[in-house]
Amino acid sequence: MSKQPHIIVNNLTMAYGDFIIQQNLNFTVNEDDIFILMGGSGCGKSTLLRHLVGLKQPAKGTVFYRDTNFWQTNIQQRREIMRQNGILYQSGALWSSMTLAENISLPLAEYTDLTPAEIKELASLKLALVGLSGFEDYYPSEISGGMQKRAGLARAIALDPKILFFDEPSAGLDPISAKLLDDLILELRDSLGATIIMVTHELASIFAIGSNAVFLDTDSKTMIASGAPKTLLKECTDSTVQQFLTRGNTR
């Protein structure tokens, strides 16, 4: 099966006012990819993610979702596309005044015509998928950081999204939890058939699950490498990329 492009980024420039963060970004995310956005701290990875999910409008260039130019379509179609995205924010971003079950139920109640009982079943299922069954009535403040991440993931997959975005999913987790989260992401990708786009610094994750990547550079304000992380490690000659991928131990 040949891979279909899912998101195409063309000549994208990101800027806050006159301050350019990154420019001339060109890359394609294929279906079923686990696409990694890498780069040093402050190079604009999270900003790029915000552009991809439709939270920020690009200063220049286009973002295509399949055949649709995201910023050229009407609001309704844009919402339709955004609804098919599941996003896990850096700190979970669970709504703190709602229980975990309510957090997951809200999008379901908003976008489907399921009965409350069915929504409850689905919310329990999503929590079970991330290993949190029994925690339906807990508030986000009552559970640990790792559990909040997983609950955030449960909310992200509430509507069976086509694309899952992750903003540093394993930041702040111990190595074992991070590994379990990686496994969970892989399993969910395989069973839900979703495309995954991830911002991460975790080299272990990058090599373990990344199938494609771009590397953003702070100094030249553009992408300086793209490809599968393992190939990049072997073949990329750029010293910044090599240093990043080897934690500074350039061979």
Next chain:
Amino acid sequence: MTKPPLKSNYKLVINNKDHIELQLSGDWVIGKLLPDLKNVVESLPDLHNSQPFSITGDMLGKWDSRLVSFILLLTEYLAKKNIKLNISTLPTGVQSLIQLATAVPLRKDAIKKHDSPSIVEQIGSKALDTFSEVEKFVNFMGETWLSFIRFFHGKARFRKQDFWLIVQQCGPEALPIITLISLLMGLILAFMGAIQLRLFGADIYVANLVAIGMSREMGAMMTAIIMAGRTGAAFAAKLGTMQVNEEIDAFKTMGIAAMDFLVLPRIFALILMMPILTLYSNVIGILGGLFVATGMMDISFVEYYLQTKQSITLVDWSTGIFKSTVYGLLIAVIGCMSGIQCGRNASAVGDATTQAVVRSIVIIIVTDAIFTLLFESMGI
């Protein structure tokens, strides 16, 4: 590939007398009307222990979590009857999702109990809460007092620039709103008085009414209420956010007392600015009265001025100023207390802010009532 039927359905087949097979067909997705598990269960024949039971999806169209949820519930139901559901012919995606969902068993101890307490219990726990709130307040006042003592012994330190910044925030920056409210307060007092006093030709006494009303009561009270909403809330939000970000813990671990460093400058700033703002508010209120008197009634500027000058004494001004100092202390203490005792999540900051404003306003009015009675009995 044949196109699967769109209607989601199931068919029960019993093979070789014993083997039950549930054949799924159509799309099992969100947005479709799906068969109810209850109906499925009801249509099952009498089951016996470890009866072979499988679920097949040769005719299955699209599927999503609805299908997984259905199968999980069925598995749970069958497990109670000691029957294992065979899902080995379903799409691998479904199988792995089910495996994932059952990988971590339900933590029974995690489930919260929903028991609604009786009315007696509710009243009791409310009363206990109130007591502990009062206790906390007294504790905080005590700590503030200790901090004061440390300060006058030269042991408590805070940064001067912090103090002046807070002074600016709760002094000059509050002037516009104090001007507006005080002016309107003076106008309202004069209007109300004018109509009544005109009845027996005592028009000129509107000056007394406004001057005494503003300087003894309304000036201090309105300033206090504005500052409770403006500055008290700001203190609570600021300290609450610092608590959430563990900034206060960072002070503590460096051996810096949060009371000295954060609370003291706020209390001093408000105690300093409240009397000044109240004085200003009194003057503006009297000015508002002047507008009504000269504009609506037959009173000249000079008449109004002389009458005002004659009617108020230093005692009237002093009671207002004294009260405002006490209000300033209360607002600052309550605002800081709500902030420092804030919980550790984002919504707690909102709660702390609300709490600060509500408590300050209640305490201001209660204190005002006490002061009025006290001054009355003392003949001031």
